[in-house]
Amino acid sequence: MFDSIFTDFGIRNGHITEANPFMRFIYENNIATFYSIKIILPLLFMYIITKFQPRRYLQILIGGALLLYSFVLLQHLFWMSLLIG
Structure with a gap:
């Protein structure tokens, strides 16, 4: 949710553009x-992740996607x- 809020704020105020x-x-x-x-x-x-026992390749793909989401949030x-500073 924070990703969508921060992205929207940045786009609306001309600080960033959506790269995708x-x-x-x-x-x-x-x-x-x-949103x-x-x-x-x-x-x-x-x-x-919580409801299914995904195969190894799906675990890797989902983990990669979550890592990417985390990187974007940190950015x-x-x-x-x-x-702010």
Whole structure:
């Protein structure tokens, strides 16, 4: 959820641009859909991890996606700290 809020804040205030062309298109056309996708995908990953015993390759892919989400969140926190500081 923080990723979507920080991204929206950064785009609205001209601090960042959405790097993902697909998400940029969605953001420009429907912000509610943008928020929905940004929130639902991580929840879906967590659901898959807790409800299913995924095969090894899926564990690696899901772990990589969660690591990427974490990196993006840290990047958002970094540029937010530059704006505040």
